[in-house]
Amino acid sequence: MHDADLSQALAEQVRAAAESGTPLLIRGGGTKDFYGLRGEGEPLSMVGHRGIVSYEPTELVITARAGTPLAEVEQCLRDHGQQLPFEPPAFGAGATIGGAVASGLSGPRRAFAGAVRDNLLGVKLINGRGQILSFGGQVMKNVAGYDLSRINAGALGTLGVLLEVSLKVLPRPAFERTAVFEMDEATALARLTALGRTSLSITATAHDGERLYVRVCGGERSLEAAEQVLDGQTLPESRDFWHSVREHSHPFFDRPGPLWRLSLPPAAPSLGLGETFIEWGGAQRWLRSDAPAEVLRDRAAALGGHATLFRGHGDTGEVFHPLTPALLRLHRNLKQAMDPAGIFNRHRMYSDF
Amino acid sequence: MSADALRPANLEEPRAVSARERDALIRELLDVVPSHGVLHDDEDLRPYECDGLSAYRRKPMLVVLPETIEQVQQVLRLCQAHQVPVVARGAGTGLSGGAFPLANGVLLGLAKFNRILAIDPDNRSARVQPGVRNLAISEAAAAHGLYYAPDPSSQIACSIGGNVAENAGGVHCLKYGLTVHNILELKVVTIDGELITLGGQSLDSPGYDLLALMTGSEGMLGVIVEITVKLLPRPERAQVLLAAFDSVERAGEAVAAIIGSGIIPAGLEMMDNNAIRAAEDFVHAGYPVEAEAILLCELDGTNAEVSEDIMKVRNLLIAQGATEVRTAGDDQERLRFWAGRKAAFPAVGRLSPDYYCMDGTIPRKNLGQILRRIGEMSGEFGLRVANVFHAGDGNLHPLILYDADTPGQLERAEDFGGRILELCVEYGGTVTGEHGVGIEKLNQMCTQFTPDELTQFHAVKAAFDPRGLLNPGKAVPTLHRCAEFGAMHVHHGQLPHPDIPRF
């Protein structure tokens, strides 16, 4: 498919929908349909609106139209020795960069290089009035006006149609290596807490129930030094392993039953609630559990975090952790400010709006 | 609206509050805040007349200094009931007039919220009150080998609450990010007096990223009463290189070359000759005073990492035409190199009765060009400029030297500053990188944003504060103001470089 700028046509569609009160369901590649609630509305396809708008490696910024395949963005960066710092999962060949930003999902590197929101510098979007607006920009620092770009990361398209996103990019590390250790969950958590207080250049960690994996990066000499400190076995197929974690092709994610994602303070203790896969230095725990949602949510909240029913939602109840009444009110007000007719991705994030 | 009405000093207030209304409010405030926390005598109000942008002063109607979150809630409820605007104030070091008081409003000082509530070394976080000084957090965390990364040059004085409200940056933000990247959770009191929690103790939270929205919102969306910040382990080693250049452009190119080489320094700062001389005179950092520009490049991490990178950067700087490259031999020398940079503002302050600090950001590749343009404009306006800035992020801080006692000089400095910011927008940047819009850059917001975008900002403000009582008139200009500003601009035929594409 060719690069094309469909901004005006898309804005026209949004204006018409706003006038008639027709809900729209914004779609990129549809690779993340499983995530969140189903939502309702006429499909608004973004896949024709594609192309990299600007990329200058020395500026460490890439700007691309929302329908650009994630794979194309990543290939372009790879060609210049750079990468998206947050390693977004694609979850399928059709993934678009707009979908990656809207879903707000970040991969293994997140705890060490920031999430989507941390690397989102600016957006061009269509608001619910069908107006094309730009917020943020292509520079690293920008505090002019409220930050109406970062709020779109993880908003699942409920606040606007993303047309273009500007993302901070980083050099790919010269070398990356993974050390493996046989250890149980409690030992691994203690080790992760200790590692968190060193200045080693760690770029990912995982614990699969039996083994702890620690990925480090840097120049040749610094890697050697880091490996000496870590003192584990070297994992030969490092790249494949982290790819399987990022894309959930690792066997842990194959098993049947609901998959929960608990976001917790990193040093939170073992949960003992079911099979667990730990990432992000302890801050992200994938959990296989049939326990009632309230049990998991209460537990996560008591530990200072929250719980998302990532996969296996049976179309009843919420996917995301419920908001307090005061926060829900602010969410509704903000939604109303961006999308007064309430046409974007209705009930896609929470059933309330 | 006249040209004068567009000057920062003449910020419009929402309404006049009568002496009777004021006295009634004072009586009710005294029921909820201890009497020493309600200031209304002229003498007591004077210290609150301005923030760090001291060219502009106005006496607040009242200053209220609550001591507990409950008191903040009650004060806001009373102000809401009386329809009296509220301006939050941290340490008052802001450089855009964000905490500029209203003559018909309450100035809500958070200075008494000065306690560090908890440090959690295992989760690498600290829970602090908003009035805690930025540097105090790192000092308290040092016992655990941890620190708080954002380090504005004002860090000995500015409050963490003010840092959040401005999304403050510092010399180490190139590698470690701005305030928004280094906080986890905020407790905020809304104008209704409701206490809400944004973000959480984990790396993300459900729903919209209101933590990001609140960061940099300049006291317009809520009053921040508690902050959980992230702490980082102190790097095993930090080392700084000082490189001298015989042209500012060449130094700018060296910045792009370092970033392009795949190294992200912990800090990458630049000073021009005026700034070098001023800093050297002031703190004797050992700077080469003949250089047209110096770069300070700090590398940190493990010992092995720093050793590897420092060689690369050194060779790069020499290849880029540096006339001299020095490596700080020990920590003392490293701190001395930085002392000159951190004291650059006060140092420049000694050159001239007054200075005006600008804060635009541009794509790094345009550094050389824009510095040359600023140099030319300095001649046109007849005012000297010293340039000190966060070169790694393309964040400029031209310091315009003027004398407020010479009639017309302040206005000339304002116009010159405005032109610099408009130039930043033309080059694809922004009118403020870290100091905020406040009362200072309202006109230039009209250059950066379209009426539809400004209208969207106002709608978001109304989602939090429908009656417009929190810091009214700041940060986002009215469309009316922009229409006036636009008319005046075209009238003077000032819009330079119509040929450069704008976005």
Ligand SMILES: Cc1cc2nc3c(=O)[nH]c(=O)nc-3n(C[C@H](O)[C@H](O)[C@H](O)COP(=O)(O)OP(=O)(O)OC[C@H]3O[C@@H](n4cnc5c(N)ncnc54)[C@H](O)[C@@H]3O)c2cc1C
């Ligand atoms: C010499 C000097 C050097 C500086 N260097 C830097 C630098 O390197 N980087 C940088 O980013 N800035 C710098 N600044 C600017 C300033 O220090 C920062 O903007 C700082 O964050 C302001 O903090 P403060 O506590 O003084 O806030 P104030 O000036 O008191 O207030 C600033 C804004 O925040 C709001 N506010 C304050 N507290 C709260 C709260 N609790 N809740 C809601 N709103 C609140 C106010 O209403 C106002 O709009 C410098 C200033 C000076 C004087």
Ligand SMILES: Cc1cc2nc3c(=O)[nH]c(=O)nc-3n(C[C@H](O)[C@H](O)[C@H](O)COP(=O)(O)OP(=O)(O)OC[C@H]3O[C@@H](n4cnc5c(N)ncnc54)[C@H](O)[C@@H]3O)c2cc1C
């Ligand atoms: C905490 C700390 C840890 C240090 N660890 C190391 C280390 O692991 N390895 C090490 O070699 N030095 C290390 N140093 C020493 C430091 O890098 C040099 O002493 C310093 O750069 C010399 O500066 P100069 O201005 O005297 O000489 P310069 O003119 O800067 O350099 C003299 C020569 O040394 C080379 N050089 C400069 N810095 C380094 C470096 N970091 N690594 C290798 N060559 C360099 C230059 O290319 C040049 O040939 C460390 C210093 C500190 C404070």
